[in-house]
Amino acid sequence: MSTLYSKATLGLMTLQNHLVMAPMTRSRATDNIPNTLMLEYYVQRATAGLIITEGTSPSPNGLGYPRIPGIFSPTQVEGWKRITDAVRVKGAKMFVQLMHCGRISHPLNLPEGARILAPSAVTAAGEMYTDAEGMKPHPLPQAMKEEDINTAISEFAQAAKNAVTAGFDGIELHSANGYLLEQFIRPNTNQRTDSYGGSIENRARFVLQVTEAVIDAIGKDKVGIRLSPFGVFNDMPLYDSMETDYTYLAEQLNVRELAYIHLVDHSLMGMPPVPDAIKETFRKLFKGTLILSGGYDAERSEKDLTAGKCDLIAVGRPFLANPDLVKRWETGAAVNDPDMETFYTSGPKGYTDYPALEK
Numbered sequence: 587m588s589t590l591y592s593k594a595t596l597g598l599m600t601l602q603n604h605l606v607m608a609p610m611t612r613s614r615a616t617d618n619i620p621n622t623l624m625l626e627y628y629v630q631r632a633t634a635g636l637i638i639t640e641g642t643s644p645s646p647n648g649l650g651y652p653r654i655p656g657i658f659s660p661t662q663v664e665g666w667k668r669i670t671d672a673v674r675v676k677g678a679k680m681f682v683q684l685m686h687c688g689r690i691s692h693p694l695n696l697p698e699g700a701r702i703l704a705p706s707a708v709t710a711a712g713e714m715y716t717d718a719e720g721m722k723p724h725p726l727p728q729a730m731k732e733e734d735i736n737t738a739i740s741e742f743a744q745a746a747k748n749a750v751t752a753g754f755d756g757i758e759l760h761s762a763n764g765y766l767l768e769q770f771i772r773p774n775t776n777q778r779t780d781s782y783g784g785s786i787e788n789r790a791r792f793v794l795q796v797t798e799a800v801i802d803a804i805g806k807d808k809v810g811i812r813l814s815p816f817g818v819f820n821d822m823p824l825y826d827s828m829e830t831d832y833t834y835l836a837e838q839l840n841v842r843e844l845a846y847i848h849l850v851d852h853s854l855m856g857m858p859p860v861p862d863a864i865k866e867t868f869r870k871l872f873k874g875t876l877i878l879s880g881g882y883d884a885e886r887s888e889k890d891l892t893a894g895k896c897d898l899i900a901v902g903r904p905f906l907a908n909p910d911l912v913k914r915w916e917t918g919a920a921v922n923d924p925d926m927e928t929f930y931t932s933g934p935k936g937y938t939d940y941p942a943l944e945k
C-alpha cells in the first residue's frame with residue numbers, strides 16, 4: 587500500500603494525494619497578470635494533491651523579475667480566479683506563493699513608481715536578467731523605514747485576502763531563497779540597529795509580524811511558510827548561528843499554529859548540504875504539517891513519508907516536465923526531462939507542450 591498516492595490531510599483540507607507541486611517561477615505572466623496559458627499549465631498538473639503557485643508578488647515593489655505575476659490588483663485577482671476555478675475541477679488544492687523579491691530586483695523589471703526595498707542598503711552580488719537590456723548588476727536597495735515595513739506587512743495581509751477572493755485554498759509565505767522575508771532573517775542582509783535587526787528575536791520580527799498579519803486576514807489553516815535553512819541562493823552566505831536561528835523560527839512558527847512549514851533543500855542542485863539535523867529539529871518542534879522538497883523521486887518520497895520524516899513531499903522539476911507526473915510515478919512509466927533553456931522564456935514552448943502519456 588503506497589502512502590504517496592493515498593489521500594492526505596492538510597489543516598482542515600483533504601488532499602487527493604501526498605504530492606505537492608513545488609512553487610516554480612515560469613515568467614509567462616505578461617504585464618504581471620495571470621493568463622490563459624498559465625491556466626492551461628496549472629490545469630495540466632492538477633492531479634497533484636496540492637499546487638503551490640510560482641512566486642507571486644503582494645506589491646508592485648516585490649516584482650523583481652520580468653513577467654512574474656502579482657496578486658495586488660483587481661485584474662490579477664480576476665486572472666487567478668479563472669485559474670483556481672479550472673484547477674479545482676481536477677481535484678488539486680491550490681496555494682499561492684507570496685514572493686516579495688526585495689533587493690533581488692532591477693528597476694527595468696519594475697512598474698513605474700515601484701521601489702527596490704530591503705532591510706538594509708546591501709547590494710546582492712551578481713546579476714539579474716531584464717527583458718529590456720539582458721543581464722544587469724543587482725542595484726543598491728533602499729533600507730526600509732519603519733513606515734515601509736508597516737506598508738509591506740499590510741500588503742502581505744491584503745494579498746492574502748485577495749488570494750481568498752481569487753479562490754485559493756491558502757497562501758505560502760516565501761521566506762526562503764534570498765527574497766525579502768529571508769533578507770530580514772539573515773545577518774548579511776539585515777544590518778539594522780532598530781528592533782528589526784541584531785538578535786534573532788529582532789531579525790525574525792518582520793517574518794513573524796507578516797505571519798501574524800496574514801493569519802489575522804485569512805486564518806491560520808490557510809497559511810504556510812517556506813524556509814531555506816542552510817540555503818545560500820541569491821548571495822546569502824552560511825554563518826555561525828544558522829542552526830540556532832532556524833530553531834528559534836521553528837519554535838515561534840509552531841506557536842502561531844500555521845498549517846505548514848515547507849523546507850527547501852537545493853543540495854542536489856549543487857548547493858551546500860542541508861543537515862538532516864535541522865530537518866529533524868523542525869519535525870520535532872513544529873506540530874503542524876511538514877513538507878520536504880529537493881531532488882525527490884517516487885521511491886525516496888515513499889521512503890521519507892513512511893519513515894515519518896515529513897507529511898507531504900514537494901516536487902519541482904519533475905512536475906515542470908511531466909503534466910501527468912502522478913500517473914507516471916504511480917505506474918512506473920518513463921518521465922520527460924526538464925529543459926532548462928525554457929524555464930523562464932515566454933510562450934508555450936517548454937511550458938505547456940511537455941507530452942502526457944497516451945490515455
Ligand SMILES: Cc1cc2nc3c(=O)[nH]c(=O)nc-3n(C[C@H](O)[C@H](O)[C@H](O)COP(=O)(O)O)c2cc1C
Nearest residue numbers: 608609610611640641879880881882901902903929
Ligand atoms: C524553474 C524553477 C523556478 C523556481 N521558482 C521558485 C519559486 O518561485 N519559489 C520557490 O520557492 N522556489 C522556486 N524554485 C525551487 C523549487 O521550488 C524547488 O525547491 C527546486 O526545484 C528543487 O526541487 P526539485 O529537485 O524537485 O526540482 C524554482 C525551481 C525551478 C527549477
